[in-house]
Amino acid sequence: MYFLNALPGAVAEGLIWGLMAIGVYISYKILDIADLTVDGSICTGACVCIMAISAGLPVWLSMILALLAGMLTGVVTGLLHTALGIPAILAGILTQLMLYTVNLSILGGKSLQTVNARAVPLLLHMSNNNGAIIAAGAIVVLVIVCLRLFFYTEVGLTLKSTGDNPDMSRAQGVNVELNKVIGLAIANGIVALAGALLAQYKGSASINDGRGAIVIGLAAIFIGLSVSMKIKSNFVVSLIGVIGGGIIYYVIYNFVILMGLKTDYLKMLSAIIVAIFLAVPYLKGKYFTKQKALPVEVCPDAGGGTNA
Amino acid sequence: MLKITNPQKTFNPGTINAKTALNGLNLTLNEGDFVTVIGGNGAGKSTMLNAIAGVWKPDYGTIAIDGVDVTNMPEHKRAKFLGRVFQDPMKGTAPDMEIAENLAIAARRGTKRKLIKGIKKLELAQYKELLATLELGLEDRLSAKLGLLSGGQRQAITLLMATLNRPKLLLLDEHTAALDPKTAAKVLDITNRLVTENQLTTLMITHNMHDAIAYGNRLIMMHEGRILVDVSGEDKKNLSISQLLGLFEQASGSAMADDKLVLSK
Numbered sequence: 001m002y003f004l005n006a007l008p009g010a011v012a013e014g015l016i017w018g019l020m021a022i023g024v025y026i027s028y029k030i031l032d033i034a035d036l037t038v039d040g041s042i043c044t045g046a047c048v049c050i051m052a053i054s055a056g057l058p059v060w061l062s063m064i065l066a067l068l069a070g071m072l073t074g075v076v077t078g079l080l081h082t083a084l085g086i087p088a089i090l091a092g093i094l095t096q097l098m099l100y101t102v103n104l105s106i107l108g109g110k111s112l113q114t115v116n117a118r119a120v121p122l123l124l125h126m127s128n129n130n131g132a133i134i135a136a137g138a139i140v141v142l143v144i145v146c147l148r149l150f151f152y153t154e155v156g157l158t159l160k161s162t163g164d165n166p167d168m169s170r171a172q173g174v175n176v177e178l179n180k181v182i183g184l185a186i187a188n189g190i191v192a193l194a195g196a197l198l199a200q201y202k203g204s205a206s207i208n209d210g211r212g213a214i215v216i217g218l219a220a221i222f223i224g225l226s227v228s229m230k231i232k233s234n235f236v237v238s239l240i241g242v243i244g245g246g247i248i249y250y251v252i253y254n255f256v257i258l259m260g261l262k263t264d265y266l267k268m269l270s271a272i273i274v275a276i277f278l279a280v281p282y283l284k285g286k287y288f289t290k291q292k293a294l295p296v297e298v299c300p301d302a303g304g305g306t307n308a
Numbered sequence: 309m310l311k312i313t314n315p316q317k318t319f320n321p322g323t324i325n326a327k328t329a330l331n332g333l334n335l336t337l338n339e340g341d342f343v344t345v346i347g348g349n350g351a352g353k354s355t356m357l358n359a360i361a362g363v364w365k366p367d368y369g370t371i372a373i374d375g376v377d378v379t380n381m382p383e384h385k386r387a388k389f390l391g392r393v394f395q396d397p398m399k400g401t402a403p404d405m406e407i408a409e410n411l412a413i414a415a416r417r418g419t420k421r422k423l424i425k426g427i428k429k430l431e432l433a434q435y436k437e438l439l440a441t442l443e444l445g446l447e448d449r450l451s452a453k454l455g456l457l458s459g460g461q462r463q464a465i466t467l468l469m470a471t472l473n474r475p476k477l478l479l480l481d482e483h484t485a486a487l488d489p490k491t492a493a494k495v496l497d498i499t500n501r502l503v504t505e506n507q508l509t510t511l512m513i514t515h516n517m518h519d520a521i522a523y524g525n526r527l528i529m530m531h532e533g534r535i536l537v538d539v540s541g542e543d544k545k546n547l548s549i550s551q552l553l554g555l556f557e558q559a560s561g562s563a564m565a566d567d568k569l570v571l572s573k
Binding site: 150152153154155156157158160161164165167168169170171172173174175176 | 361384385388394399400403404405410413416417421422423424425426
């Protein structure tokens with residue numbers, strides 16, 4: 001019964017983290033970059049949104065500012081990586097560290113800033129979980145529609161090819177470096193937007209928001225794709241799968257808490273889930289593939305041979 | 309169409325591994341030339357192609373395509389002049405994208421890409437026709453992922469991509485070397501057809517002496533970063549493999565020592 005009561009909250013939070021996971025999906029799956037900026041940029045989104053709302057700006061404008069701030073963090077990581085030649089993982093870590101300072105100053109030197117949910121009309125808040133689900137759901141749908149439109153434009157297709165095969169992309173006249181910066185900007189913009197939703201949901205922004213976000217994002221991606229791949233592997237279905245992954249993650253999360261697990265252990269749990277999902281395909285390939293029988297006729301026709 | 313003036317490149321300069329890959333290379337291609345390039349391992353064939361494509365910048369010398377000095381132009385910018393097919397069938401296409409998407413990206417090589425629909429309806433019909441000419445049964449698989457195709461099919465599609473908008477220069481870097489003989493012959497056949505139909509200026513590296521003589525109107529043989537033998541026209545048509553080896557020995561003062569080349573008759 002307690003669990004059912006906690007369910008709407010879990011779904012609302014799952015939607016928000018699922019949105020963040022879509023940002024991670026763009027960098028990790030489409031651009032093939034493990035971007036660790038995320039832990040910082042989600043916090044930046046939260047801080048910018050809360051401070052803008054506190055300053056009296058309308059909620060929608062505060063969220064757009066959070067989105068733009070997140071895009072800027074992606075540009076910083078992208079330039080560190082492409083213009084200065086720093087390996088992508090390190091570039092992300094450097095930006096993440098810079099953002100700790102930046103986020104602290106956005107929060108005015110405090111580690112926590114709150115808004116009064118009763119005094120300010122927020123888009124969503126934990127006091128009304130059903131409303132929060134609708135609001136977060138609407139944002140998620142909007143983002144998925146925009147991404148679907150963008151990634152099938154002339155520019156969007158080259159963003160996909162940049163991650164899929166940089167050599168081919170260069171040979172086809174694609175500016176791979178520029179595309180990585182654009183992709184990281186979009187990814188972190190979405191992450192920061194999720195941060196803005198999260199901050200409103202909680203009614204506060206803290207300097208510790210988003211620690212380990214990348215791991216939650218990856219967990220949502222792996223859980224979601226393991227289901228959605230079985231249905232269809234196209235772009236929109238994958239994104240919906242990632243959102244679903246976020247929701248499943250938070251439902252499990254809440255269930256585990258209700259079972260009495262100490263919240264201190266939860267980060268360990270997230271990390272183990274991701275480690276398992278990363279390890280399983282590798283172990284499968286290494287230890288559990290049976291040797292296949294030799295095909296009766298090798299290379300039946302020109303170009304017909306399988307080249308895996 | 310292409311003018312290479314003495315580009316020099318030393319890899320790992322100042323170290324014990326320093327290697328000068330190109331050394332006194334001069335080459336001019338006329339419009340419509342189909343040149344086969346042959347030479348032993350380390351002769352500088354691929355290095356020359358990569359210098360033209362802009363994978364790296366030569367230390368000295370200039371490269372001009374269609375009268376434009378491209379020596380300092382980054383790889384993605386000079387792509388508008390070029391069509392390229394690599395030795396590795398994995399390298400020329402995006403495996404996780406559809407055949408139509410790969411072709412659409414190639415069709416926009418050299419144009420400013422915009423925020424408009426990535427593939428137009430009209431294109432699909434056009435791609436279907438082009439794929440049908442390959443005779444590999446790909447015309448009904450426009451939405452299949454490239455990663456599902458065989459090496460030969462991938463190379464054929466890469467060729468199509470490279471020739472889609474009539475490049476000024478087509479660069480083929482041993483593009484059949486990774487294929488089985490039957491598939492290689494088929495891909496070479498498609499290559500010859502596309503080059504002749506579109507009258508493309510072409511540089512084709514091959515390890516196969518027979519193919520080097522059979523295809524194209526001009527043959528160059530490289531050794532130690534230079535061009536040793538350059539035959540064209542009637543002389544090339546009537547060339548035999550033993551004559552070619554003789555020309556090489558005469559020019560280099562040593563016998564051809566590359567087994568792969570000598571044995572691939």
